[in-house]
Amino acid sequence: MERIVVQRHFPKANIPQLKRVAAYARVSSGKDAMLHSLSAQVSYYSDLIQNHSGWQYAGVYADEALTGTKDNRDNFQRLLADCRAGKIDLVLTKSISRFARNTVTLLETVRELKTMGVDVYFEEQNIHSLSADGELMLTILASYAQEESLSASENQKWRVRHNYENGLAWNGTILGYRYDHGTYIIEPEEAETVRMIFDSYLQGDGIMAIVKKLNASNRITRYGNECGPTGVMRILRNYTYTRNLLLQQTFSENHLTKCRQRNNGEFPIYHIQNAHEAIIPLEQFNAVQDEIKRRAEKYYTPHRNKGKYPFSGLLVCAGCGKNYRRKNTATGAVWICPTFNSRGKAFCQSKQIPEDILIAATKEVVGSLDALGCKITAVRVENDNTLVFRYPDGIETVRRWQDRSRRESWTPEMKETARQKELERRSHHDKQ
Helix, strand or coil, X not given: CCCCCCCCCCCCCCCCCCEEEEEEEEECCCCHHHHHHHHHHHHHHHHHHHCCCCEEEEEEEEEECCCCCCCCCHHHHHHHHHHXXXXXXXXXXXXXXXXXXXHHHHHHHHHHHHHCCCEEEECCCCEECCCCXXXXXXXXXXHHHHHHHHHHHHHHHHHHXXXXXXXXXXXXXXXXXXXECCEEEECHXXXXXXXXXXXXXXXXXXXXXXXXXHHHCCCCCCCCCCCCHHHHHHHHCCHHHHCCEEECCEEECCCCCCCEEECCCCCCCEEECCCCCCCCCHHHHHHHHHHHHHHHHHHCCCCCCCCCCCCCCCEEECCCCCECEEEEECCEEEEECHHHHHHCCCCCCCCCEEHHHHHHHHHHHXXXXXXXXXXXXXXXXXXXXXXXXXXXXXXXXXXECCCCCHHHHCCHHHHHHHHHHHHHHHHHHHHC
């Protein structure tokens, strides 16, 4: 008997799509109270989104200690990137001023998100950017917020300059001191760190050697972070440690960009002597400035290419994932992992690569450095002297490189120093 199979087609269930909702929060100061406020905003939005029917939690993006006039806030940019990637349908934010005080930045961002179908809801103003009258209201309110920012900026500038005229420093966040009613008071433990930095530099240590020494002895920054090369150099150049002040050496370009400009006579510079107790004698400070200048002249390369190098952004450390950087040394240029360079082998086992060896290995693979960016998407640097060149189609080519011998690495200066030490050793031995 023939069987007849009847196929039935059931209609697909119409399951409503959840709206993917994210939030953006920002505070404009790094003070504890403000950071607590930021934490409260993050918790509020997380609970609101996750407990709302029909919404899917897409994250809370938060920036701290940054102004709303700039569009280079890290998490703000990450939010925009996720919107462009189609991961978000709705963005919640407290107010226009939290999102952006710059009218141009606000409207450009909202319009871009609008083209992608992403709505922005401003709670205080009760405005949806996708609504019919949303853009008109945003233009008016953002202009008001920008003027409010200008007014606050001008008031702040007046207070700062008034302090300068009275010989009072404005910024109290300096390692080694605490700021008390316009006067710097020495903080003993931090002051010892400052003295160690100045002493080490005059004893011949480089900036990175000082950084490693500080981190190895658990000496931390004013805010409890690990020390870095920029911070150490800033300390070595800080005239305040001599008990004297140079006030208004820089000024803010405007209330929108807030870029700092060097004061070349646009405003008065105030020199206040004997303003507080010194941590570093003036003679030692001047000696350090002379040494900084001497080292800069010694390692200065007049015709160095100031643009990007062919390997910039291509070399990736297999150990920590950071991009290698170019560094000038006594034996020539090398490419080095920044983690290894600043924190040592305890944090990354990578090795530096002499630039001439790197160029030779690269030419074997691609033929010419001119074609490097087109043919290679990345070069992974393994800690066993292996370079892995990756092509756009995913294929990889491996090259190994040899370390220089100790003799090849020595410069004439290093050889002369070694020769002098050997002569001194022999002389001392003969006297005995």
